[in-house]
Amino acid sequence: MKINSVKGMNDVLPTAEGDSVAFNGRLWERAEAVFRDVMRRYAFDEVRTPIVEEAQLFSRAVGEATDIVGKEMYTFEDRSGKKLLALRPEGTAGAVRAYIEHGLPMRDPVQRWWYFGSMFRHERQQKHRYRQFYQVGVELFGVAQPEADAEVLSLCNAILVDLGLEGIELRLNSLGDEQCRPAYLELLSAFLRERREQLCPECRDRLERNPLRVLDCKNEGCQAVVADAPASHEHLCAPCSEHFARVRASVDRLGIKYRLDKNLVRGLDYYTRTSFEFLASALGSAQQTAVCGGGRYDGLVKQLGGADTPAIGFGMGVERICALLAQQGVPAHAPALFLAIGDEAAREEVLALATEARSKGLAAEADFRGGKIARQLGRADKRGARFAVVIGGNELASRRAKLKDMRGGEETEVALDELVAEVARRVGG
Ligand code: ATP
Ligand code: MG
Numbered sequence: 001m002k003i004n005s006v007k008g009m010n011d012v013l014p015t016a017e018g019d020s021v022a023f024n025g026r027l028w029e030r031a032e033a034v035f036r037d038v039m040r041r042y043a044f045d046e047v048r049t050p051i052v053e054e055a056q057l058f059s060r061a062v063g064e065a066t067d068i069v070g071k072e073m074y075t076f077e078d079r080s081g082k083k084l085l086a087l088r089p090e091g092t093a094g095a096v097r098a099y100i101e102h103g104l105p106m107r108d109p110v111q112r113w114w115y116f117g118s119m120f121r122h123e124r125q126q127k128h129r130y131r132q133f134y135q136v137g138v139e140l141f142g143v144a145q146p147e148a149d150a151e152v153l154s155l156c157n158a159i160l161v162d163l164g165l166e167g168i169e170l171r172l173n174s175l176g177d178e179q180c181r182p183a184y185l186e187l188l189s190a191f192l193r194e195r196r197e198q199l200c201p202e203c204r205d206r207l208e209r210n211p212l213r214v215l216d217c218k219n220e221g222c223q224a225v226v227a228d229a230p231a232s233h234e235h236l237c238a239p240c241s242e243h244f245a246r247v248r249a250s251v252d253r254l255g256i257k258y259r260l261d262k263n264l265v266r267g268l269d270y271y272t273r274t275s276f277e278f279l280a281s282a283l284g285s286a287q288q289t290a291v292c293g294g295g296r297y298d299g300l301v302k303q304l305g306g307a308d309t310p311a312i313g314f315g316m317g318v319e320r321i322c323a324l325l326a327q328q329g330v331p332a333h334a335p336a337l338f339l340a341i342g343d344e345a346a347r348e349e350v351l352a353l354a355t356e357a358r359s360k361g362l363a364a365e366a367d368f369r370g371g372k373i374a375r376q377l378g379r380a381d382k383r384g385a386r387f388a389v390v391i392g393g394n395e396l397a398s399r400r401a402k403l404k405d406m407r408g409g410e411e412t413e414v415a416l417d418e419l420v421a422e423v424a425r426r427v428g429g
Contacts, residue, residue: 008123008131010319014333022323026333031321034162035116035136042155044114044138049094051118055086061093061304063269065210072121087120090268092297092313093304095139100306109142109309116318128288134318137294141301144310146243149274149296150250152312156278156292157256159316165324168280168291171261172251173233174244175212177272178299180237185211187230195225215263218287231262240273247274270297274312280324291324292316334384336427337420338406339366340376342392349416350391357420362427380406387423391416 005011016024039046055075062069074087088094095113104111116136123129138155140148153170160168176184189211196204200219207214215226233244251258258276266275275295283289294314301309337357339350350366357364365383367376373390380388388404395401395416402411403422414422 006131008125010130010132017330021326021330022319024322024326024330026330027322027325028318029333030331031163031318031325032116032136034159035114038155038158038162039114039138042112042151042158044112044140044155047095047098047113047115048117049088049091049098049115051088051120052085053088053094053097055084057093057097057304058086058089061096061270061300062090063210065206066213066269068121068268072123074120074122089119089121091115091117091119091135091137091315092139092268092270092300095313096297096300096304096306096311099139099141099309100301100304104141105301105307105309109307111141112138113141114138119315126288128283128317128320128323130319135315136318137313137315139311139313141309141311143312144298146246146274147250148310149243149247149312150254152294152314153251153256153276154254156294156314156316157254160278160291163321163325164328165280165321167282168278170251170256170258171264171277171279172248172258173261173264173275174236174240174247174273175232175265175271175275175295176236176240180235180240181232181272184230184232184235187235188212188215188232191229192225198222198225210269212265215265226263229263232265233260233262243273266293266295270300270303271295272298276314278316280320282324282327283320288320290317291320332384334363334386335365335380336362336386337364337423338377338380338383338385338388339364340373340380340388340390341367341370342373342390342395344370345393346391346396349396353389353391353416353419357423360420360424362420362424377404386427389419 010023012023012025012028014025058073059069068089073089075084078085099111118132118134120132122131138152140152192207192211192214199222203214203217203222214222215229236244264275264277273296277290278292279289280291281289292314296312298310301311339354341347341350354364354366367379377388385406388406389401391401399416400413401416403414404411
């Protein structure tokens, strides 16, 4: 019996094309290289936390009444039967757990972390919505000032710019804090209760348990209702209001365009003050256009048992990033030099030359299956090699070979000792 991958969980392969081109490994490599470079320039350090955590970490951090915890989390009992564990549905809770567990607030409360890893949510299958998906994200702990918000937004924006992605819109909102949010929630609940009949059954339930979530509902009827709902950013206390004004001023000064979105609340309970999303209409379907979501979570470290620590972060969906990259085409990943084996005696020489090329920074490939030269050169062509060379008995004897330019077809004779340098020179030029 044939066994296939689990629904909603994907393979990233160098051959992915067509409908699954977003899972082409070359796109992933390019995206990851940009993530790494931007993180370095913004001076963020990479962290890796376990994929499995205690389930209660997420119910406490993300919130029991959220879809993520209430409906989508993969939970299972540990073999001992004593612990309920979960595959992480997001990255922030685990990062905060680690930050507290290792006593970092005492050593140096300011930590600039980033991560890349897979998340799991048992969601309904849709385009750009998977059950295992990857996020790249940052968590900046210990800085409450609005410039930190601007810095994180700028980092996020730098990733999109460096990847050459255009037409992505930043949406910004402020959700207030424990001072001003309760009064706003009262106001919002009263507004929604008056329009209860127009809400979807789920939102009638949310209305009681988590009224903010109603603002986030994708149901058309609910969206019509919340279009006129009171805006949290218009009901902020003085400190939250000043913070938000300064974030907006900084973002303006950085030249990053955004749109104020009064109903942007995000699907996780831990956000305070600034919350944001980057949306790409090029992803098509109205519901899955978010490439990145984030915001402040100034209360979360304390809520999970740590010292009172401000923090801000985001999570970016890597599949959606790669889907956007795929629209620009898959970059070639071709070897600069392809070495064909013209004689059994040439194997060692070919391996040595390929290794030399690689040590000089060139991508090199050899076909150690040997066999017919025409077939090997056919492979060089298929792989998009820039240059090819055949090493056989004559080449070994004379220590010279013909370097073939796979674009024009012309051949140049070079000494084997000069071969790699010659390719390097011509690839560079
Ligand atoms: P959405 O509105 O698309 O449901 P979300 O609010 O649940 O997103 P977050 O939890 O903030 O998203 O995750 C951040 C990013 O991770 C999203 O902007 C999206 O790019 C990506 N993402 C979230 N869920 C999925 C999923 N099931 N499959 C693929 N990518 C996802
Ligand atoms: Mg979601």
